[in-house]
Amino acid sequence: MSVPVELDTLLARRLVVCVGPGGVGKTTTAAALALRAARLGRRALVLTVDPAKRLADALGLEGLDDRVQRVPNVSGGSLDAAMLDTKASFDALIARVAEGEARDAILDNRVYRAFSKTLARSHAYVAAERLYDVTHGGSYDLVVLDTPPTRSALEILDAPSKLAQFLDQDVLRFFLEERRGLAGTFASLAGLGGAAALELLGRLAGKTVVAELVAFFRVLAHLREGFQHRAEVTSALLRDPATAYVLVASSSPTSLDDARHLGSELAKKHAPASLVLFNKAFVAEPGEARPLDAPVGALDVPAALEPTARKLRALREDLVHDRERGFGLARRFVDDVAPGARAVALGELERDLRTVEDLDRMLEVATTL
Amino acid sequence: MAFDPHRHRVQLFTGKGGVGKSSVVAAHALASAAAGHRPLVVELGHRATMESIFDVAPIGYEPTPVGDGVHACNLVLEDALTDYVREQVKVRALASRIVRQPTLRRFFEAAPAVNEVVALRRLARLADSGAFHPILVDLDATGHALMFLGLADVFEGLVGAGPLQAILDATTSLLHDAARTVLHLVTLPAELPAREAVQLHARLVAERRVALGALVINRVPSSPFDTNDEEALEALEAFVPADVALGRRALRRVQHAHARVAQLRHELPLPTVVLAERDALRAAGSDRRVLAALGRDFAAQLGGAA
Numbered sequence: 001m002s003v004p005v006e007l008d009t010l011l012a013r014r015l016v017v018c019v020g021p022g023g024v025g026k027t028t029t030a031a032a033l034a035l036r037a038a039r040l041g042r043r044a045l046v047l048t049v050d051p052a053k054r055l056a057d058a059l060g061l062e063g064l065d066d067r068v069q070r071v072p073n074v075s076g077g078s079l080d081a082a083m084l085d086t087k088a089s090f091d092a093l094i095a096r097v098a099e100g101e102a103r104d105a106i107l108d109n110r111v112y113r114a115f116s117k118t119l120a121r122s123h124a125y126v127a128a129e130r131l132y133d134v135t136h137g138g139s140y141d142l143v144v145l146d147t148p149p150t151r152s153a154l155e156i157l158d159a160p161s162k163l164a165q166f167l168d169q170d171v172l173r174f175f176l177e178e179r180r181g182l183a184g185t186f187a188s189l190a191g192l193g194g195a196a197a198l199e200l201l202g203r204l205a206g207k208t209v210v211a212e213l214v215a216f217f218r219v220l221a222h223l224r225e226g227f228q229h230r231a232e233v234t235s236a237l238l239r240d241p242a243t244a245y246v247l248v249a250s251s252s253p254t255s256l257d258d259a260r261h262l263g264s265e266l267a268k269k270h271a272p273a274s275l276v277l278f279n280k281a282f283v284a285e286p287g288e289a290r291p292l293d294a295p296v297g298a299l300d301v302p303a304a305l306e307p308t309a310r311k312l313r314a315l316r317e318d319l320v321h322d323r324e325r326g327f328g329l330a331r332r333f334v335d336d337v338a339p340g341a342r343a344v345a346l347g348e349l350e351r352d353l354r355t356v357e358d359l360d361r362m363l364e365v366a367t368t369l
Numbered sequence: 370m371a372f373d374p375h376r377h378r379v380q381l382f383t384g385k386g387g388v389g390k391s392s393v394v395a396a397h398a399l400a401s402a403a404a405g406h407r408p409l410v411v412e413l414g415h416r417a418t419m420e421s422i423f424d425v426a427p428i429g430y431e432p433t434p435v436g437d438g439v440h441a442c443n444l445v446l447e448d449a450l451t452d453y454v455r456e457q458v459k460v461r462a463l464a465s466r467i468v469r470q471p472t473l474r475r476f477f478e479a480a481p482a483v484n485e486v487v488a489l490r491r492l493a494r495l496a497d498s499g500a501f502h503p504i505l506v507d508l509d510a511t512g513h514a515l516m517f518l519g520l521a522d523v524f525e526g527l528v529g530a531g532p533l534q535a536i537l538d539a540t541t542s543l544l545h546d547a548a549r550t551v552l553h554l555v556t557l558p559a560e561l562p563a564r565e566a567v568q569l570h571a572r573l574v575a576e577r578r579v580a581l582g583a584l585v586i587n588r589v590p591s592s593p594f595d596t597n598d599e600e601a602l603e604a605l606e607a608f609v610p611a612d613v614a615l616g617r618r619a620l621r622r623v624q625h626a627h628a629r630v631a632q633l634r635h636e637l638p639l640p641t642v643v644l645a646e647r648d649a650l651r652a653a654g655s656d657r658r659v660l661a662a663l664g665r666d667f668a669a670q671l672g673g674a675a
Contacts, residue, residue, distance in 0.1 A: 022386010023562070054560075209533065254392055257421045286614035301608045308594070308601035312612040315593050315619055350618060 003036060003363045006342040010275050011037040013244045015135060015237060016144045017157065019266060020248035021258035025279045027052045028353060029248050029346075030146040031059070031081070032362040035071075038079040039360070042141040045080040045134060049148050052083075058353045066130070074356070077141070084130050084145075093129055102222055111209070111216040128159040132234045154265055157238055238270055247273035247338060251281045251326030251345075256333050263337035273338045278330045281345035282323045282367070289365045291347065294320045331369055343369035372583060372640040374671045375406055377551045379496050379543065380582060381506045383514035383569070384555035385562040389587045391418040392660065393555050393644070393667070394507045395439075399657065400664025401503055402438030409501035410441040413488055413509065419443075422660070430491075432501065437657065440501060449487035450477060457532060485520055486533065489540040496543055514552070515569075518544060518578040544579050551582030556633065558589050558626035563633055570637050583671055584639040586630055590646040592623045642670045 010016060011033065018030040027048045034046035048055070048064055056064045059071045064083040071079040094106050106112050135143055147157070237243060245266055249259040263273055282291040295316045301309045327345065334343045347365035351358055374397065382390050394410055401408040409432050410419055419428055423435035430448035432440040447468070455464040468474065477483050495504055508514045521537045544550050552573065556566035566584070573581060594602070594616070606613045634641050644663060 022388075023557075024387060209531065250387075253421075254389060254418065255387060257391075257418050258386075283615070286611050286618070292615070301605060305601050305605050305608070308598040309605055309609060309612070311593055311598060312605070312609065312616045316612060316615060319615070 004344050004366050004368050006275060006344055006368060007033070007036065007363055007366075008040065010244055010246065011040060011042065011142060014142060014240070014242040016142065016244050016246060017147065017238070018144065018246045018248050019147050019154070019157075019262055019273075021250075021255050021262065024248050024250045024255060024259075026248045027146045028055055028359070028362065029246075029277060029279055030144045031055055032359045033246070034081075034142065034144040035074065035079055035356065035359050036363055037142045037144070038071075038074050038077040040076060042077040043080075043139065044077060044142045044144065045082070045140045046144045046146070047082055047084045047131070047134065048146045049084050054353055055359075056081075058355055058359060060356070068134070071356070080140070082134075097226055098223055102219055105219040106216075106223075109212060109216045109219065111212045128157075128234050129230060131237075132230050135237055136233070154262070154269065157270055243271070244275070245271055245273045247276045247341075249276060249278055249330075249333070251278050251330045253329065256329060260333065260337050267338070273341050276330075276334050276338055276341050276343045278326070278343070278345045278369070280348040281326055281330065282347050283319050284347040284350075284365050286350075289347070291323060291367055292316065292319055327369060334369070345369050372671045374583070374668045375401055375404060375503060377549060377582065378502050379492070379504050379506065379550040381508050381514065381517075381550070381552040381579070382555055382585075383508040383552060384585075385557075385565045388555050388557045388562050390555045391422060391507050392663070393553075393585055393587060394505045395419065395422045396660045396664035397667055398439045398441075398505055398664070399437055399661040400668045401505075403661060403665070404668070406503065407501050408439055409495065409504045410435075410439060411492065411495070411504060411506045412441070412443045413507070413513075414443070414445065414484070418507070423657075432495075437661070442495075444488040444491055446477075446484045446487065449491050450483065453487050453490060485517060486536060489517065489520060490536045493536075493539045493543050496549065515572065515576075518552075518573075518576070547580035550579060552579045553582040553585055554637075554639070555585045555587060557587055558629040558633070560629070563629050566633065567636050570639075581639055583642050584633065584637050585642045585644065585667070586633060587644045588646040589630055589643050590623045590626050593619055640671055642667050 016030075016033060018026050018033070020026045027050060030048065031046050031052075034044040037044040045068065051064050053063065056062070059079075059081060060073070061069050061071065061081060064081055066083055068080050068082040071081055091107060094103060094112075098106060131143075131145065134140070147154075247259060247263050247266070249255060263276075266273060284290060285292050295313050330343065330345065334341055345367050346362060347367075349358065349362060349365060353359065353362075380397070382394050384390050398408040398410050412419055412428070419435065419441045420426070423439070423441065425433075425435045425441075428435065428441045428443045430442060430445055430452070432442040435441045451464065451468045454467050455461060458464040458467065468477075492504070492506065495501060508517065521541045554566050554570060556562045570581070570584075573579065602613055602616055630643060644666065
């Protein structure tokens with residue numbers, strides 16, 4: 001039993017980002033990768049996006065939250081784990097970066113309140129900030145980042161640049177500049193006078209929204225530089241050659257469709273995946289790490305047991321058939337979506353995840369595609 | 370609890386990622402069309418799932434036929450936004466200029482909830498137009514569904530009496546109207562998806578923003594063995610131990626799944642549909658006949674549930 005060399009090579013990077021559709025076991029896979037790095041002597045941190053109760057239990061932790069915790073009894077290097085608290089309030093972030101009146105002005109602003117309530121996106125900002133913190137502490141050789149499923153998977157990765165974009169100089173000027181600003185731009189766009197333009201904008205978004213937006217940008221303008229600096233550093237890290245993307249998928253057709261979209265978005269916006277992991281892609285021969293053998297020869301069993309033996313044989317045949325079909329889809333997927341990426345299939349484990357050793361085993365029951 | 374699966378005009382489907390929502394939506398659409406209705410499948414944002422299921426060219430903002438009497442559309446932000454601005458501004462060229470203005474565009478892309486507001490507005494329009502029935506919405510994971518349903522709260526006190534308020538009012542009244550809209554929960558007989566379904570159900574019941582439709586338990590495996598086999602398995606251990614280990618493993622898996630189904634039925638007082646794993650897996654291969662059969666099964670289980 002050995003871990004495919006493709007996986008160990010990957011773990012030489014500084015940041016490994018796991019993306020993939022929901023339900024494929026992304027969080028567990030991320031933890032298994034970080035554990036493997038620790039086994040190889042590295043100081044590793046896994047950042048999950050959900051509390052992953054069962055994973056926490058297996059790691060011997062009370063639970064995962066935004067505190068970094070050391071996983072006990074890991075030989076080799078070290079393994080730490082924390083959850084990127086995507087429910088952590090945006091307010092806490094504002095409280096950290098702003099002070100006094102500026103802070104109160106932001107927290108009271110109604111556009112801000114709407115913003116902080118639109119969950120997915122504001123959580124992504126908070127999570128990206130957290131990533132900045134842990135990768136800049138210098139405490140880790142490797143950080144493995146888990147991401148939310150499919151459609152919001154890229155939000156964390158996009159968040160730094162989106163935030164920078166939101167606070168973009170042009171956007172700010174658009175809303176704030178006295179002479180030209182919002183009304184001015186609208187006026188020139190519409191070929192109208194300033195008053196008519198504002199009227200138009202009011203019609204689009206409502207007058208209160210416009211007024212509150214302007215107020216929002218006014219207070220946020222002071223924080224722009226700090227936010228932007230952190231956003232730029234995080235964005236740069238995500239583009240750095242020391243960052244690798246792992247696409248975690250399953251070999252079922254619908255899941256592959258989701259993964260396909262995600263994989264191409266990833267390649268377009270960040271970098272192509274350097275490894276595609278197909279989780280639970282085969283059943284292992286009982287007690288072994290290799291994929292199930294196809295049935296061979298006729299069964300030599302007493303006649304009374306024949307019917308059941310035939311069912312067992314059919315079961316084996318089905319499982320092998322499903323696997324080969326899945327492997328075929330998986331190979332074609334890699335050729336289409338991530339040509340040049342390495343592909344590894346992980347087996348479906350017999351036992352539920354209960355101990356750190358189960359997590360080790362996850363990468364051992366594997367085959368290169 | 371009999372439940373007419375074709376009655377509600379707007380049917381939202383949600384559940385943890387990977388539970389097979391899109392296949393269930395497509396199956397239901399095919400069954401609706403076969404029953405003489407004019408179903409529309411609505412996707413939010415571009416994922417290309419329906420393209421792949423129905424094997425058609427990219428599906429855009431306008432509903433297009435995807436075969437067998439089913440229409441589909443994709444509520445992409447940019448188109449939904451253009452649509453909204455056009456309606457408000459009236460002058461087409463001006464609307465296009467506003468939407469394409471680089472600064473404003475960056476702002477719209479980054480601003481919160483713009484996506485959701487314009488998408489919901491479009492959904493309400495589609496529902497009001499009466500051109501399609503039922504409208505089946507393939508919602509993202511559970512968090513996204515909650516946000517859609519709670520959108521009005523996000524903007525509380527902010528939008529005054531403006532056009533945004535009108536949109537929020539229209540969509541809220543559509544979503545809250547139990548005669549027109551239901552939300553179906555899709556889940557699997559596995560620990561995490563089941564737990565998420567139970568938690569979501571509790572929240573939806575507490576928030577009372579939408580009427581609940583069916584609980585769909587997808588990919589439920591059935592046992593390859595009957596009672597006679599169980600003794601035989603033991604005896605076979607001496608001859609084909611690896612096969613017996615495999616068989617027992619399959620059996621345990623089925624038992625766990627069935628226990629989970631029983632527990633879900635017990636915990637969630639909803640009309641329940643149980644879809645077989647074999648069918649669901651074959652349907653995921655985009656075989657239209659298998660999908661249609663799955664859809665008929667869905668409808669029959671609901672309509673017949675006494």
